[in-house]
Amino acid sequence: MVLPVEPEFEQALSELEHSLKPFLTANPQYEKALEIVQIPERVLQFRVVWEDDQGQPQVNRGFRVQYNSALGPYKGGLRLHPSVNLSILKFLGFEQTFKNALTGLSMGGGKGGSDFDPKGKSDSEIRRFCVAFMSELFRHIGQDTDVPAGDIGTGAREIGFLFGAYKKLRNEFVGMLTGKGMNWGGSFIRPEATGYGLIYYVEHMIAKACPEFSLDKPSTLVAISGSGNVSQYTALKVMELGATVISLSDSKGSLINEKGFTPQAIKEIAQLKLKGGALESIWKNLGEGYVYHAGKRPWTLLPTIHIALPGATQNEVSGEEAEALLKAGARIVAEGSNMGCTLEAVEIFEKSRKSGGKGVWYAPGKASNCGGVAVSGLEMAQNSQRLAWTTKEVDAKLKGIMAECYQICLTAGSKWSGEDQVDGVLPSLLSGANVAGFIKVADAMKEHGDWW
Structure with a gap:
């Protein structure tokens, strides 16, 4: 057995190669x-x-x-x-x-x-x-x-x-950097973009797969990992829409509140994180219902989870934790982080999706968290024009981009997942994102003469 030299990269490549098999069989060139x-x-x-x-x-x-x-x-x-x-x-x-x-x-x-x-x-x-x-x-x-x-x-x-x-x-x-300050070339919605975009993508997933867990219902329980920029704005958008956020985490442990986090708690956590602090130092001051679990991620700590949104770092959902999410009743898992789920976890989610019924519908980060870089692209466009669009304009463009991304993944997943379409079985958004993204890049490379 040859040990991987670059394990994270080889994992990402392996995932892409697996998704591309049906497409490459039909298009070997x-x-x-x-x-x-x-x-x-x-x-x-x-x-x-x-x-x-x-x-x-x-x-x-x-x-x-x-x-x-x-x-x-x-x-x-x-x-x-x-x-x-x-x-x-x-x-x-x-x-x-x-x-x-x-x-x-x-x-x-x-x-x-x-x-x-x-x-x-x-x-x-x-x-x-x-x-x-x-x-x-x-x-x-x-x-x-x-x-x-x-x-x-x-x-x-x-x-x-x-x-x-x-x-x-x-x-x-x-404009050679994005994420700039608002008074020197930055864009409205950029700090919020990854978290907001994630929720805009997830809303489309919920509407198709499990409308009973709409984000305008307080009874919908949303577990989020991480507590940085992405997770903070993911949580705030979920609360704005009306659902209940029941977890955040950092590298030292998880903070749980089964009755729901408050916007004020998120703001206090944001201030803490700006100073490099850890959740373990603040949780007792946030009010009733907050419980801190040292050394653990949220996925095994909650009896019921409807929507799970990994937002911390790569490989933060293991196979064992994926099984725990299924047991907790999760219907949607969408990554706010990049490659937040291990290959084993993804296989468990995809297997449950194919079974129909109450399985998990999984969205990879390259699709569900693309809102951040999308608004960076919009910031580049504003810089080129020496203009600043309003919050409403940028947010509307972000919603449109996430809706189009979802539809692209859904369409390509239906066509190239290598599965016979069965009533009640949702298309693979993983296959859809990988195939659609690859085709677009590969076609441009071919037109440039990079392959023939």
């Missing part, structure tokens, strides 16, 4: 496109030396994976986290390529970041790191080349420092 598209166009790795508050030099690894530019400039976030390595960034850039294709916007796929950890660092240390990081990255990015964005560890503060460093180095004010 695309096998060459699959062979080519899995290799990044360019991988950049560089040293980042910065000075801490004691005046000592510190060093981190910097990366940018420019995966595919068939549909437009490379587009994808910058992740700052100790876990960052080339395997994770390749998997994220690979997924980003097909995710961006599903938005219908002119964006290629890329991803980058560093193993730098912003937690516990002063603002001055983070600023010095961002300046050092950008002093190399600026050579490889630009508004028509590669447009990075935020990700785990890279919020508004970091984007501001990175943009300021780029502006000094290039002496130009252009």
Whole structure:
């Protein structure tokens, strides 16, 4: 047995290859496109030396994976986290390529970041790191080349420092980063976009699969993992619509309230997370009904879950936890995180879907969480026009993009899942997202002469 060299990337590739089997059997000429598209166009790795508050030099690894530019400039976030390595960034850039294709916007796929950890660092240390990081990255990015964005560890503060460093180095004010501040080129709805978009996608799933669990009903119980930007706005949108949020989590444990979180609790958690705090330090101050479980994720902690929305990081739902979700009555699992479910968990969900009846309908992150990068694309468009659209305009465009993405996945899943259409069995959104995204990228590459 050969151990995987890049496990996260190989998992993402394996998932795509499995979904593509029926399509490639009918269209074997695309096998060459699959062979080519899995290799990044360019991988950049560089040293980042910065000075801490004691005046000592510190060093981190910097990366940018420019995966595919068939549909437009490379587009994808910058992740700052100790876990960052080339395997994770390749998997994220690979997924980003097909995710961006599903938005219908002119964006290629890329991803980058560093193993730098912003937690516990002063603002001055983070600023010095961002300046050092950008002093190399600026050579490889630009508004028509590669447009990075935020990700785990890279919020508004970091984007501001990175943009300021780029502006000094290039002496130009252009939209070469997204997630910018509202008074210097940012877009309304961008902070909310991934969470809101996830819910807009899920609403279409619910309407088709289980209207009895509509999000306008307080009796609909929604379990969410994570407690960062994506999960916060996912929770707030669920509450705005009327359903009940019963969990959040972070890397140290899960916070449960079976009677439902309040918007005020989410706001307090958001303030905590801006300071790098953990849920275990705040839960007792949030009011009645909150229970903290150290070292556990939400999926095995609740007797009833109708909608499950993983929003933390990759591989956060295991096979065992997938079985627990089925037992708890979950009908929808949609990823707010990228590749939030393990292969084993996905297989369990897909098997339950094929059985009909009360199985889980699963949506992969490349489809259900594409709202974030979609609004980044809208931010790029606003920057090019030197205009700012209203909140209402951007939100309406986001809803339209998510509706179209859902329909694309539904149609392609019906055609290419390799299953005979049986009454009561829903199409595979996993197959639909993978096949539709792949076809769009592969066709553009063929027209560019990248394969023939």
